[in-house]
Amino acid sequence: MNPGARLIVLGKQGAGKGTQAIRLSRHYVVPHISTGDTFRAAVRSGSEFGQKAKVYLDAGDLVPDEIVVGVVSERLTHSDTMHRGFILDGFPRTVHQAESLEKILEPRPLDLVLNLEIDTEHVLSRLASRRVCSDCGANYSVTDNPPRVKGICDVCGGEVVQRDDDTESAIRRRLELYEQETAPLIAWYSDRGLLVTMDALGTPDEVTERLVSEVDRRKASAAG
Numbered sequence: 111m112n113p114g115a116r117l118i119v120l121g122k123q124g125a126g127k128g129t130q131a132i133r134l135s136r137h138y139v140v141p142h143i144s145t146g147d148t149f150r151a152a153v154r155s156g157s158e159f160g161q162k163a164k165v166y167l168d169a170g171d172l173v174p175d176e177i178v179v180g181v182v183s184e185r186l187t188h189s190d191t192m193h194r195g196f197i198l199d200g201f202p203r204t205v206h207q208a209e210s211l212e213k214i215l216e217p218r219p220l221d222l223v224l225n226l227e228i229d230t231e232h233v234l235s236r237l238a239s240r241r242v243c244s245d246c247g248a249n250y251s252v253t254d255n256p257p258r259v260k261g262i263c264d265v266c267g268g269e270v271v272q273r274d275d276d277t278e279s280a281i282r283r284r285l286e287l288y289e290q291e292t293a294p295l296i297a298w299y300s301d302r303g304l305l306v307t308m309d310a311l312g313t314p315d316e317v318t319e320r321l322v323s324e325v326d327r328r329k330a331s332a333a334g
């Protein structure tokens with residue numbers, strides 16, 4: 111594997127992909143790119159783009175591929191991601207997005223896709239306790255990983271709130287779309303020899319340790 115890392119964290123809602131993607135980006139000192147955070151920031155800004163995105167987010171629907179691909183492809187031209195790599199979180203979510211990403215990244219492909227595996231029963235309880243910083247997007251859980259001061263983000267001091275789209279109907283819709291649109295990516299990346307499936311259960315520290323040791327093991331064997 112090259113210096114830095116070009117990783118995707120994949121997983122259904124509640125698998126902890128946001129939390130783990132942030133932790134991996136700190137560990138490997140590479141940018142964390144979350145399409146969900148990008149859209150939530152646009153919604154907060156009240157821009158025309160944000161108002162359009164809000165309709166999809168509130169319903170739990172996918173933002174159309176051409177919009178998401180445009181956002182990611184613009185971000186991946188910045189020099190930090192070109193030199194250090196990146197951790198993609200929440201993208202790709204469809205095979206079409208994965209195909210577009212493959213073209214954007216040519217000639218240097220991805221290093222690895224980490225697929226966080228969790229069953230639906232755990233997903234629902236994790237989503238009920240999920241909280242997010244309304245300023246920087248840091249993820250918390252009121253049960254497993256609360257902010258040090260209730261309601262205040264450890265990272266930036268912003269307000270920690272429940273996501274607007276963590277409603278029962280939007281959660282159900284996101285899980286449905288995951289099965290239809292995103293789950294096929296598991297076979298797609300597996301066919302390309304890029305996928306590793308990891309158990310998402312455990313404390314955030316335990317899961318991070320698991321992911322880091324897998325990435326490091328692959329880095330060491332790629333380095334020969």
Ligand code: AMP
Nearest residue numbers: 145146166167171172173178200201203
């Ligand atoms: P997330 O924070 O990853 O759960 O994303 C929140 C919401 O943003 C999703 O429910 C979608 O409405 C939208 N979104 C984020 N990433 C994508 C993507 N790759 N493709 C389509 N919609 C997305």
